[in-house]
Amino acid sequence: MAQDDRSLEDDVMLAETPDEGGRPDDRIDDERMDEENTLKREFVRSVEDALEAGDTGEVYDLVEPLHPADVADLLELFEKDERHQLATAITDLMTSEVVAELNDYVREEMMEALPADAVAEIAEQLETDDAVQLIEDLDEDDQKAILAELDPEDRTAIETALSYPEETAGRLMSRDFVAVPEHITVGDLIDFLRDERELPGDFFEVFVVDQRMHPVGTCQLSWILRTPRGVQLGDVMKRDQTLIPAELDQEEVALMFQKYGLISAAVIDDDGRLVGQMTVDDIVHIIAEEAGEDALLMSGAGEGDINEPIREAYSSRVRWLVANLGTALVASLIIALFGSAIEKLVALAVLMPIVASIGGNAGTQTMAVTVRAIAMNQLTSSNTRRILGKELRVAFLNGVTIAVLVGAATALIFTPLLGLVIALAMVINVVTAGLAGVLVPVAFDRLDQDPAVASSVFVTMITDSMGFFAFLGLAVAMQVV
Structure with missing residues (x-):
């Protein structure tokens, strides 16, 4: 038994040890990416040449190995007409991950060129906060047409988010979170997490709520995994937590995450009910956006986006x-x-x-x-x-x-x-x-x-x-x- 344990531990250690001389991210290709992890000029030129020659197969083969974020970068490097040609040539590579990574102006321009049902199909694949970002800047008529194509549940979530002011926690929060009652045990929670099929793709903690959906505590996943199954959740959860009002400005939210060292936090409505969560990946985007915005505003350069009309x-x-x-x-x-x-x-x-x-x-x-x-x-x-x-x-x-x-x-x-x-x-x-x-x-x-x-x-x-x-x-x- 001891030998088996050592073997398992060795396997884990081997899984965590990267190959010497290898790269942490195998998507970085010397033929496509430079040392700063940006697309090489020669690679972009080769895609342009294939587009001009009408060789959509060559375009697809060039773009297919790229990470969604790099596909978004590639689209942003082209002019409007070429961008639409490229998107047409790589239709099935235009995933929701690519759309979520696009610059706001580029995304808005491309969404306006697509029919409402196509945009709705993309929105349904996205997290709620990304879906909101996808359609919030479109014309009101376009928004209504897209919302009409969505499933009722998705439409309700997006309409609720759009009801909050721009750049607030309510507009930016994710409505995908895990909330459980206080009276269950750690074992009950683990079984629920294993059996539930509609859990969020990524989450860092579980929110504990009362019967009125008011947050009463939180449990990090690391605590849950290290606690015996029979322990009551109320005995292990952290009752002191940082709650974010849905109307709070995103800059204030970022400051709260920085001040209290948060990984995620519950978002509550005016009645104190749990309605969503903010995670640290959202905050990284907010910090970068606010820092750039303040610098540009001080210079009078407006939004200062190179893709701005x-x-x-x-x-x-x-x-x-x-x-x-x-x-x-x-x-x-x-x-x-x-x-x-x-x-x-x-x-x-x-x-x-x-x-x-x-x-x-x-x-x-x-x-x-x-x-x-x-x-x-x-x-x-x-x-x-x-x-x-x-x-x-x-x-x-x-x-x-x-x-x-x-x-x-x-x-x-x-x-x-x-x-x-x-x-x-x-x-x-x-x-x-x-x-x-x-x-x-x-x-x-x-x-x-x-x-x-x-x-x-x-x-x-x-x-x-x-x-x-x-x-x-x-x-x-x-x-x-």
Whole structure:
């Protein structure tokens, strides 16, 4: 018996040990994938050539070995017409896994080109959250046509998800979970998990509920496997659990997972009933999406997706450029007030962009730190004053350092008095930049507006205007001209 146990253990160890020199993922082919695990240009070109030659058999043979995620990447690399040709050539490879991995814009475009029954067939193969993502951006008429083709159970689940606001837990959660009553034993639960045919494909824990479907505890699968069969589930389950309201914003959900180290968590409705679950794989997508979204919003680039239609990209970007034009006029008006002084001393025109530029960069640094702190719930009403004081001290030190450098250089090239003027202006503007970099995002947050959206426009206006005003104003007041 001991010998048998050792043999079994050896077999397990052998199963867990990868082949030396082998790759962890056998889908990575040197002919198709480069060292960064992206499709090689030569491979993409070979697919293009086969499409142009009308050799659909060759196209299929090239694409068939790819992982669904790589098939999605390949589709995104083609133009719209070629993309449809490729999809036609590999029809049975266009699985739900491929569709789920597609870029939002590409997926929407392809779904609009398919009949409603074809989209419904794909949606029925997907998890509820992926199915919702598949149809949520389509026109209302298209949504209704697709929903009409679905099975009643799937249609109800998707309609319920669509009733929640976008980017909330209710919209993103999976409705496939395992929930059991508290009074059963661990053995009963194991038998249920073995016999039940409609379990979710992947789950990490079992939710324990009362008669009203309210979560009362949770059991990780590892606990269940290591607990004797006769133990009551109520004696082994963890009663303290993190519950996520269905209306909670996805960014807040991600923060909860990060803060409490969650793998999965129950989602509850307004009545406290269990309606779904969020898992860590969902959170990875949310974190990546929110991080990219904040960076793009701060630059005024809209969604910034390379597959975004030209009209939408133009619309999202041009409005912020127009706003920048308006704020730039404020700085121009300040320069115009000191036009006569600039005419008398050309050095003022040479030096004033330096003051504005350094102030702008300092403001951007502080604003980026503040926006991130707000997004991570690190900056709240209870510590705003302390953080503001800290950033002002950092700004003062930065301002003095830059002021010494630029003031000394200006004194050597022009005059000592002009060096003193630009040094003082630099300190004033960098400190102002630190103040604006904190207060502008905080103000937007207090007004329930996304601080990443418009903060950069106003911070830039403040630093440019103050930079010009401080430098030119000091130059006139100190009679440099």
